[in-house]
Amino acid sequence: MEFPREPRPDLLTFDCYGTLIDWDSALRRYVAGVISAKSLSVPAAEFYENWYYRHALPMLRGPFKLYRTLLKDSLHDALRSFGAEVLPADGDDFGDAMADAEPFPDTRAFLHQVAPHFRLGIISNSQDDIISHAVRRMDDLFEFVITAESTHAYKPAPALFELVLARAGVPSATTVHIAQSQYVDLPTSVPLGMRTIWINRNSQTLREGTPTPHAVLPDLRGVPRVLGLTR
The missing domain is CATH 1.10.150 (DNA polymerase; domain 1)
Incomplete structure (x- = not known):
């Protein structure tokens, strides 16, 4: 399936741990x-x-x-x-x-590549004092950081996704969600209408009944091409 590039995304949201942080x-x-x-x-x-x-x-x-x-x-x-x-x-x-976990080797260069073109946000099943270390290691490039501590609900509950959309003031249709978890991200981001890129770092098989992502990549390096930033 070809990734739908229109409408142009305003916001890229990320699962943090397993997608950006190892x-x-x-x-x-x-x-x-x-x-x-x-x-x-x-x-x-x-x-x-x-x-x-x-x-x-x-x-x-x-x-x-x-x-x-x-x-x-x-x-x-x-x-x-x-x-x-x-x-x-x-x-x-x-x-x-x-x-103490560090970013994946491809994370920081990728974020610096996309940051000039999109607003960036994190949606994480973490808490604020933990994720603050990750955000700092990724050069504080995120406008929005939403954790389960913010909503008292964990993904796949939609509250975290809805909160970042509300704070950014954008609809799901102009948001792309980039995540590695087929357990807590895909079941919500896809039905909410967020175009979703599954970063399948561990070569998992998609479980039966899991919503199909709009693109599947082994790491972050191919995301700029999917988004139309590079050929």
């Missing part, structure tokens, strides 16, 4: 340290997948809690699922590991 590498290192400290025999990759898909993701749909608390609580649940002893302080610094 949180996966940072959190995997953190989880590996936890497993080592607990002397668990489970492979780090198995524990990580269990933590994210069985505990962290489902918590997004539960009663709202700040993301640092969600990280800690979901880690506790994952540890218990592997029979580990859980101490009250376990996971206190999980949010710090997320705050």
Whole structure:
């Protein structure tokens, strides 16, 4: 499917972690340290997948809690699922590991390329004190930064998307959303009428029933071409 370039976008919105910031590498290192400290025999990759898909993701749909608390609580649940002893302080610094995550190698150059042509915004299932580190590492190029702390709701709830559109004063039809998550971004951005570019860094298969994005790319380098900035 050819990406629809009209009407010309006024606003580019981004999922932050996994799209612009390599949180996966940072959190995997953190989880590996936890497993080592607990002397668990489970492979780090198995524990990580269990933590994210069985505990962290489902918590997004539960009663709202700040993301640092969600990280800690979901880690506790994952540890218990592997029979580990859980101490009250376990996971206190999980949010710090997320705050320390660095941009992907293609992120900063890409943002500087598109910033002169579009307004930029972030829509993130994070909290303000975590994402402030990411925004600084990306040279403060974003006019709008919307976190779950702003709305007390997590994507895929539409509140975050609706808030950035309201603050920018633009309709969804002139907004392009650029995101890596088929779990929390695509299910909302596409039905809301945002043209959506899926940054499929991990070569995932689109799950049945997930709204189809308007373009799929392995990283950010091809986005300027899709938007018509380069040939």
